[in-house]
Amino acid sequence: MSAGRFITLEGGEGAGKSTHAGAIRDWLQARGRKVLLTREPGGSPLAEEIRRVVLQGWDEGMGAESEVLLMFAARAAHLRATVRPALAAGQDVVCDRFIDSSYAYQGAGKGMDERHIAALEQIVLGDFRADLTLVFDLPPELGLGRARGRGEVNRFEDESLAYMGRVRDCFLRRAAADPARCVVIDAAPPLDEVRAALLRVLEARL
């Protein structure tokens, strides 16, 4: 039995990642693969509890350091309890957000020193990396409009367009720096066109 493949979905808000995750699962299952859909932050009971702590409002506020440390604590739990066991059992794992979101949101977005994020990546991931990362890219003003249209603007989504621009640039920069792992998919067209582009990527890469 071969180990499963680890596929991560990245990109700003409103890019349709959740919908596309389902399409990837269907595509893999149609080829006889067992598939686990998961997301970050979250993906295990402990990680979901940490997610709740991160997303709730705190009168004292939440500093950038606490936020990034909680995100990586949740990631460590998710990997340990959910992702690694599934991969070892031969399942493909499709994960909505992973390490690139830490660089994009806490790093480029909030200004946390990228070297700190790299240190946390080393602690939690070691040399573990996704087999394929799909970056769903669209302009911030378009993504924010879509997210608001769904009524799904949470603390992270309710940020300025300048912030979301830095987030987007970081995703694109990381994808360009690691083309063996990352593929950028233009998420601005209508959903069925994006899905068609996605399926072409899956045919080529998996």
Place this chain on the structure above:
Amino acid sequence: MSAGRFITLEGGEGAGKSTHAGAIRDWLQARGRKVLLTREPGGSPLAEEIRRVVLQGWDEGMGAESEVLLMFAARAAHLRATVRPALAAGQDVVCDRFIDSSYAYQGAGKGMDERHIAALEQIVLGDFRADLTLVFDLPPELGLGRARGRGEVNRFEDESLAYMGRVRDCFLRRAAADPARCVVIDAAPPLDEVRAALLRVLEARL
């Protein structure tokens, strides 16, 4: 107004840190200082919530990475919301456990790579250090017996004596490496003798 002093109490279980923290507060207040007593993990609402997550039992277990990241997330919140504002307002802060406990428990005790803990220290503390660290030292078998006598054995305390020996050695090693910051106090004698030794240290150091 001068900045307050940051005094940390370290050592294994059953060393009487909580009792001694009260004695330090009384000693400082008698000299006209305003004093904040606090503890880790905890010390702010967010940090206390993280403490609860760390200390509760999880069916999935808790890996060393999640544990140390949660501890540092709580520390960042504690510093931001409680410790730094008090020091800036001229209060002395007496803190039951701080950074040395991370090296001792997650590092020496649980085997987390010390370089990872140093990286987390850099992220959360930068060059912030305690003005005085009191290490209450006693043999693990004695400390564990005292803690059990109080019925206060939690998940961290219910560990093997070998583990507690590694924890103790780490505290002593760190104290020896930084004598300008640390003083070791023998916590094996009866409480009033330890308190007398403590007060001599305060007279000499503060």
